[in-house]
Structure formats: C-alpha cells, structure tokens
Amino acid sequence: MGTLLSGDLKPTAVEKTKNTSSKAKKKNRRDSNETNGSSIQESPVIVSEAYQPGPSSSSDLIDFVRLFQPYAEKSKDATALRKKGFLSADMNGNGECSLAELENYIMTTIMGSKIEKDRKKNLFKAFRPSYIRAYNAAKSIKSNDGTVLSGAKNATEDDFVSFGEFRVFNAYLCIYAGMFDAFSRIDGMGEGRNEGDDLRIDLDEWMGCYKQVKDHGFVGLANVSNDDEAKATFQVIDDNGGGKLHLVEWCEFIKKAEIEAKTKMGTLLSGDLKPTAVEKTKNTSSKAKKKNRRDSNETNGSSIQESPVIVSEAYQPGPSSSSDLIDFVRLFQPYAEKSKDATALRKKGFLSADMNGNGECSLAELENYIMTTIMGSKIEKDRKKNLFKAFRPSYIRAYNAAKSIKSNDGTVLSGAKNATEDDFVSFGEFRVFNAYLCIYAGMFDAFARIDGMGEGRDEDDD
Secondary structure (H helix, E strand, O other): OHHHHHOOOOOOOOOOOOOOOHHHHHHHHHHHHHHHOOHHHHOOOOEOOOEOOOOOOOHHHHHHHHHHHHHHOOOHHHHHHHHHHHHHHOOOOOOEEOHHHHHHHHHHHHHOOOOOHHHHHHHHHHOHHHHHHHHHHHOOOOOOOOOOOOOOOOOOHHHOEEHHHHHHHHHHHHHHHHHHHHHHHHOOOOOOOOOOOOOEEOHHHHHHHHHHHOOOOOHHHHOOOOHHHHHHHHHHHOOOOOOOEEHHHHHHHHHHHHHHOOOHHHHHHHOOOOOOOOOOOOOOOHHHHHHHHHHHHHHHOOHHHHOOOOEOOOEOOOOOOOHHHHHHHHHHHHHHOOOHHHHHHHHHHHHHHOOOOOOEEOHHHHHHHHHHHHHOOOOOHHHHHHHHHHOHHHHHHHHHHHOOOOOOOOOOOOOOOOOOHHHOEEHHHHHHHHHHHHHHHHHHHHHHHHOOOOOOOOOOOO
C-alpha cells in the first residue's frame, strides 16, 4: 500500500480518439442524411403519442429523441426506466431535481448510449439551449401550496422537477430539442450550430430558410407556404418587435400553434396534465440507520470477513471496518485492478465522468462519477445517498493524491486560464484514483469511528 500511496507509479496508457472539426462533423451528418434519408424515415419514433420529428429533422435530433423517448411513455417498462433515471439524477436525494442535476442526467444517458464515442459530447452540446425550456415547462406541472422546501431559503416545489413531472420532462426534452433543431437550421443558415449562430434569427435568415423547416413536425411551421405568409409569420413570432427572433419567442409560437390546432402535442404542451404518482419510501432516521448497521456488524461480523476484497493487491479493509466501507470498497475496487475487464470498466467510467470531453476530470466530475456508480448499484435504495455522503470528506484526498501521478510540463490546458494537467485526473491516473478512493475512504472510516465516539458520521461529529 505504501508503494501505491507514494505516487511513484506509471500512469495507465490511454488511446487517443480522432478529433474531427465541427465543420467536418456537420458535413458528414448532412451527407448521411442526403444519402440515407433521416433516421426517422427508416424507423419512426413517436414521443408520448404526441410528437414525431419530421423528415427534415437532423440526424442528431433523431438520435437524441431515440434516447429520451423511452422515458416519456406510460408503460411499466418506461416507469421502471424513469425510476432508475430519476434516482441517478436526484443527486442530493430530496426528491426534487434542479436544472444542473437534470443536465447531468441528460449527459449520463447520452454517454451510456451506443452512439459513436466522438459524437456523444457534441450531441449533448447540440441541444443544450433547449434543456432549460423543457425544464421550465415541466417544473410547474405539479401544483403546490407554495411551501418552502426543507433546507431552502425560499425555493418551493415549483422551482424543481419532481418524479411526478419527470415523464413529461422527458417528453418536453424531445419536443423542445425538435424546436431548437428547426431554430438552429435557420440561425446561421445551416444545419446544427456553428460559428455563424448567435441564437437569434433575423428576417433574411428566416426568408432564406423557412422552407427547410416546413417538415420538422410542427403545425406552426408547416402552415407557412409562401414568402408573404413567411413575412407575416415573422412578425407574429417577433413578440417584442425587436426585429430578431429569440429562442423563447420561437418556442412560444410553436407551442401556441399546437395548442390552437388542438393537436396531441398541444395538449401535452399546455401543461394541463396529471403528474405521475410516486411511491413514498420509508424514511429512516440517521440514528436508526446507524444502530441497524452497528447491530448487523455485531451479529454477522464485518462483510469483509464473509467475502474478502483486496484493492490493487495493496489494501484490504480490516475486520473493524464499517459495513458501509465494505460496500463502498466493493463498488470501486473493480475499477482499480490491472485486468482487461477492469480496463474496459474504467474506460466506461471515465467516459461518463469526463463531462466536457477534454480528457481531464475535475473533482466535481469525479464526485458525479462516484454518485452515479453508487446509484447504479444493487445496494438498498434508501442507503445509496447516505453511502455517498458517508465518505465524501475523503474524496478530495484521493483526488489530490491521484492528479499528480502523471508528470506534465506545466503547459496550460486549452481553453483554461492557468490550469495544467496537474490540476485534474486524466485517464492514465484513473485506475490509481479508484484505488485511492478505497484507501482514503478506509482512513476516513477509522477517523469517523473515533470522531464523535461512534461508527460513521452523526450530529456529534465535528
């Protein structure tokens, strides 16, 4: 263990992926659409019986909708999928998701898909301006009495998306992504987003491209058949008369047109919906949980005694370790080994952690990886969030120890002000990070047993 903790280690090699320029990606996507037609034409996908991307939609939109449409349906399988998705999104376990938490859910869902690796991060970015539209529309579905949430200063349930609103959020995610897909086709006069886009559409852009979005799946756009109607429609969309169409005006126009046409999408967008029911889980106090855990250890002994787990041939939790530590180590030890299976596991884990795709993970990104790994495990549902919190003070220790394994020449990272590789954990350091995660959690487990004179953390700990 001393050798491992010394940091005198060779970082794991990582394969470099081919970097493709945004223009080349855009051209490839357009060529694919022109050669094969839109994916939706090959295999239609309909969201909540209300929205189907039209044939002029981009291939990126088709792929995006395919990922989130399953979460928007009213089936037993979809409900199970939503429960898993919401559980991973609700990082602090309060039953309410912020925009940041839902953006993380979107990213994690994309990163865990079978879409080509070099397209995943671009797919998240492609529709990001539309996420807040879906979020704002969904978070008011469930009515509330204005009661301020526990632990908040003045936030109510209307400021977040609950599980009861999560199905509709996923439907809105697809629909507003479709609206933005049409918007970005006109903005900058080209498919997708590029350096010419400013998230505003002027009259020239609209007149030059309005015919390109007639078949995007929205009645408000399909009804524009000539230049005179196009000019009149521009004035209608331009709600503030500023001569530029903003995304919020664009979305409101499409929404209003669907509602007035009494389409199924209009009903969905109206917000006049019944939120999905959610089962309440039994709330157990921290003292009771602590007592149950202690009783379990005293009766059965530490889990490690039943089935030993050794981290990177260097660290094995001792028999006085808490059951929480045993469970935590079992989750991250597989990422710390030098086997083919462990390497594959690390690649998947690092890919989900590296939110911005720059090959370097911040502490925040790695904490998200830890949370996601715990939430995706088979550990009892009501213990998962507590397990993440139990060892959180140790994560920064593991992070600081791991991020300096790989030597660097001090070159400032692209897009950063003064950060170098030594300020982040690279894939080459990720195996050791997982080993350190287990070891420093073990150190903290011993510390917490003494601090406050009891196992784990409670109100007596300082």
